[in-house]
Amino acid sequence: MIVAVKTNSKKKLFIRIASLLAVVVMFVFYYFYMSNEFTSKQDTDANEKIQAINKNAKLEKSKKLERIIYREIETAVDLIDQRNILNVKIISNRALIVVDPDTNLDALKVRYGSMALIKKGIKDIKIAIDLKYIIESKYNEK
Template sequence: MIVSVKRNRKQKIIKIASLVAVVIMFIAYYFHMENEFKLQQEKELQLKKAEKLKIETKLKKKKELERTLLSEIEKTVDLIGQKYINHIKIVEDKIVIICEPNTNLEALMIRYGSMALVKESLKETIIAIDLKYIVESRINEK
């Protein structure tokens, strides 16, 4: 028995048209996703630039603060006299200066007033200057 199937030209055209439509959809989807990916990369790049700028400004502020503190420490050393100072260190929020006993601290007391805490003993004189006061005064200057 031979069975013959008639093929309709309309079915062929519908299959070809649907295949073309699917290919066009895939191409459109590809270009759409490519644009989305570019936008996403641009956003990420902008975020990275903003973060980098934020870090740079933070580092600038740190360096400026460090320079301020170092210059202030140099001024205190000049006021006291370098030969009288044994040790300088920063502890928490204070500059601690350890110097020899019977050191002339009048110039230091005039500059800092009550912000400089002085403790004298037989072996050494300890001076603690509040960093908060120094930083606030420098900020108010600018």
């Protein structure tokens, strides 16, 4: 037969209080650690959202500019007459249009004036339309 005698010693009471205190301290440290992790996660999520918004705004701006340029070149091609066009390129902030040498450019001269630089050659006529001012006026208009 085994007999166990329970005594209320101060040593056991001290060990229980110390272990309970250690558990409480661990929970406090865990709480602060998790709150820091949560705030850092929220900050990174907010930064990612801001970057996504900036990226979308940049894409929208580029699409809008592309549409403006496309419509302006389409207008210029319609003024010249599409049958006379040999080549259309965009180089930096100018639209370069190459047309047949016997093309009537009066409508283009009236529309663009000094923004259209015209160089006549034997084989073709090269027209450089400055898009910078056109884009600025149309972009600010909308």
